[in-house]
Every structure is written in C-alpha cells, then in structure tokens.
Amino acid sequence: MLSFCEMTSRDHTILLPSATGFGGGIGRCGCICGALAGGIIALGSVYGRKTLEDDKKRPYRFASQLCNQFVEEYGSSCCRIINKGDFKSSEHQIRCSDIVEKTAVMLLDIMEAEETGS
Numbered sequence: 506m507l508s509f510c511e512m513t514s515r516d517h518t519i520l521l522p523s524a525t526g527f528g529g530g531i532g533r534c535g536c537i538c539g540a541l542a543g544g545i546i547a548l549g550s551v552y553g554r555k556t557l558e559d560d561k562k563r564p565y566r567f568a569s570q571l572c573n574q575f576v577e578e579y580g581s582s583c584c585r586i587i588n589k590g591d592f593k594s595s596e597h598q599i600r601c602s603d604i605v606e607k608t609a610v611m612l613l614d615i616m617e618a619e620e621t622g623s
Contacts, residue, residue: 513616530583530584535585536583537582538583538608539584540608543605543608544611547612548612552564567619570615571612588604
C-alpha cells in the first residue's frame, strides 16, 4: 500500500493503516495475498463508490482485471501457494517484495489504461 501511495502521490495516512493486517496472506494466515488485497483496496480508493447509490460495475471490472492478471502471473491468489516457506525467512521476504512490486506495476498499468482509454 505504501508503494501505491508513493507512486501516485496519495496520502498514506488512511490507506496504509487499513492494509496493515494484509501481510502474509492476511495476518500470516496464508490466504489471499496481501499485495492483491492491497491492490484492490487501492483501486477502490481511486475508482470506488462514494455513495451506496453509485455504480459498482467499474470498480468491480478493475478488481477482476487485477485479480485475473495476478492469478495468471502467479498461478494462485493464495499467499501460501505462491510464496512457500517460513514467513520470517529472508528468502520469503525477498519473494514477497518482488510480488508486491509486480502487483503495483499491474495496478498502475490498469490505472494508466483507464486514464488513456486504451
């Protein structure tokens, strides 16, 4: 989340605390990858509904696009499958950082395509 905030010059004081528990597949449970969950939160912060009456189609489309790209890249959205090993090991941390970086690029590509209409 911090990467997204830095890359898009967004205020991190709301988004970063919201994503604190995402690491390790949501609190080290090994479930949905925190990078993917954080990416969907980031997309929602830009394109999400502001009221309950707002249309959900656009943010759903972007979330689906990110999720599909992520699963295509890693074969799963599950942390324990895509980054096996001890959560505390340096190897795990390196792989995790790479996943976060690639997910941020996917996210920015989606946003850029929306902005340029491509």
